[in-house]
Amino acid sequence: xxxxxxxxxxxxxxxxxxxxxxxxxxxxxxxxxxxxxxxxxxxxxxxxxxxxxxxxxxxxxxxxxxxxxxxxxxxxxxxxxxxxxxxxxxxxxxxxxxxxxxxxxxxxxxxxxxxxxxxxxxxxxxxxxxxxxxxxxxxxxxxxxxxxxxxxxxxxxxxxxxxxxxxxxxxxxxxxxxxxxxxxxxxxxxxxxxxxxxxxxxxxxxxxxxxxxxxxxxxxxxxxxxxxxxxxxxxxxxxxxxxxxxxxxxxxxxxxxxxxxxxxxxxxxxxxxxxxxxxxxxxxxxxxxxxxxxxxxxxxxxxxxxxxxxxxxxxxxxxxxxxxxxxxxxxxxxxxxxxxxxxxxxxxxxxxxxxxxxxxxxxxxxxxxxxxxxxxxxxxxxxxxxx
Ligand SMILES: NC(=O)C1=CN([C@@H]2O[C@H](COP(=O)(O)OP(=O)(O)OC[C@H]3O[C@@H](n4cnc5c(N)ncnc54)[C@H](O)[C@@H]3O)[C@@H](O)[C@H]2O)C=CC1
Ligand SMILES: O=C(O)C(=O)COP(=O)(O)O
Numbered sequence: 001x002x003x004x005x006x007x008x009x010x011x012x013x014x015x016x017x018x019x020x021x022x023x024x025x026x027x028x029x030x031x032x033x034x035x036x037x038x039x040x041x042x043x044x045x046x047x048x049x050x051x052x053x054x055x056x057x058x059x060x061x062x063x064x065x066x067x068x069x070x071x072x073x074x075x076x077x078x079x080x081x082x083x084x085x086x087x088x089x090x091x092x093x094x095x096x097x098x099x100x101x102x103x104x105x106x107x108x109x110x111x112x113x114x115x116x117x118x119x120x121x122x123x124x125x126x127x128x129x130x131x132x133x134x135x136x137x138x139x140x141x142x143x144x145x146x147x148x149x150x151x152x153x154x155x156x157x158x159x160x161x162x163x164x165x166x167x168x169x170x171x172x173x174x175x176x177x178x179x180x181x182x183x184x185x186x187x188x189x190x191x192x193x194x195x196x197x198x199x200x201x202x203x204x205x206x207x208x209x210x211x212x213x214x215x216x217x218x219x220x221x222x223x224x225x226x227x228x229x230x231x232x233x234x235x236x237x238x239x240x241x242x243x244x245x246x247x248x249x250x251x252x253x254x255x256x257x258x259x260x261x262x263x264x265x266x267x268x269x270x271x272x273x274x275x276x277x278x279x280x281x282x283x284x285x286x287x288x289x290x291x292x293x294x295x296x297x298x299x300x301x302x303x304x305x306x307x308x309x310x311x312x313x314x315x316x317x318x319x320x321x322x323x324x325x326x327x328x329x330x331x332x333x334x335x336x337x338x339x340x341x342x343x344x345x346x347x348x349x350x351x352x353x354x355x356x357x358x359x360x361x362x363x364x365x366x367x368x369x370x371x372x373x374x375x376x377x378x379x380x381x382x383x384x385x386x387x
Pocket of ligand 2: 037038056057058059060082270272273274
């Protein structure tokens with residue numbers, strides 16, 4: 001029986017994918033796998049039983065990826081599974097920043113007792129007029145699962161869309177509408193666009209990317225949208241730009257004490273992926289990833305180990321070795337197996353950055369002594385045998 005622990009509430013539709021071989025546990029200490037959304041895991045200590053963490057979502061900045069890799073814990077995410085939910089809220093964010101929908105609705109609520117409200121609304125409405133999206137320039141920074149959907153949708157609203165992503169994947173490039181202008185210089189977006197939306201992960205290289213310098217290049221009255229992570233935008237610089245009117249609206253999905261309440265900021269409490277569909281999609285994908293890893297050792301959509309797939313285990317014994325990506329690992333691993341006269345039926349080795357993964361199917365049982373010898377190989381981080 002495998003055990004899993006939910007660190008955040010996870011959609012039941014996803015959890016229903018677990019077979020009868022899986023049981024939830026109320027604390028993470030005995031879990032084989034943890035399912036998580038945005039809960040902060042950086043301060044957590046991980047028990048030795050823990051083999052996998054699945055982020056039901058995209059951003060993994062709440063998880064200590066390297067610490068997990070060093071402990072042989074594979075971290076998964078669910079790329080694209082909540083992208084449509086975010087895309088729709090970004091479009092809503094653009095509309096909220098373009099028309100004073102919030103001001104108008106507030107006016108109606110404040111005047112709900114007014115028996116003459118229909119007539120008074122016609123007089124009041126000029127205070128809430130706005131602009132249209134059609135014909136405006138939109139810059140999309142980061143053309144991954146979300147950025148591509150936002151860019152394509154915006155073209156259907158009649159926007160003139162510019163995309164920037166120096167690491168764009170082939171898949172994303174294929175999905176991108178041909179009418180989107182590809183730019184290789186992000187400054188072009190800052191200088192020319194009326195709306196700028198950021199869809200990059202929070203990395204050391206992206207933190208603070210929308211700071212004083214970027215803001216100074218932008219057009220007067222620009223609208224900036226951030227549905228990716230708070231740290232991408234330098235709060236102090238953004239508050240100054242809002243106060244000065246340089247940025248007309250900053251629409252963000254990430255409330256912080258610095259930004260909440262600042263005039264011109266439209267702040268949403270991290271609702272991008274909070275739709276039934278996104279929650280179900282993410283949970284289903286996360287559960288499937290966990291089951292395939294625990295039962296077959298296959299890794300798909302990991303963010304700290306290479307993807308590696310040998311299909312269903314069948315009647316073979318499968319040895320899984322998580323190790324550093326250094327020379328002579330396969331030689332040392334197969335030498336241990338050869339010493340014990342074990343026949344390798346199939347072997348796959350993949351690497352990703354500092355880490356690598358070797359999957360081996362053997363025809364015979366694996367003795368405990370062999371597992372111990374494999375663990376003794378320097379640079380091996382974890383050995384698991386499924387039989
Ligand atoms: N508000 C919400 O509820 C949600 C927020 N997110 C956030 O949005 C981010 C993006 O999500 P996805 O599109 O699903 O991820 P993704 O991994 O599909 O796309 C990210 C893209 O950013 C690009 N990129 C990386 N560094 C860049 C840079 N310096 N400049 C330009 N492009 C760069 C990558 O090449 C990739 O194409 C996530 O990392 C997460 O932080 C994701 C889902 C929900
Ligand atoms: O998937 C992401 O990166 C998100 O930001 C969504 O977060 P959530 O699962 O709604 O806590």
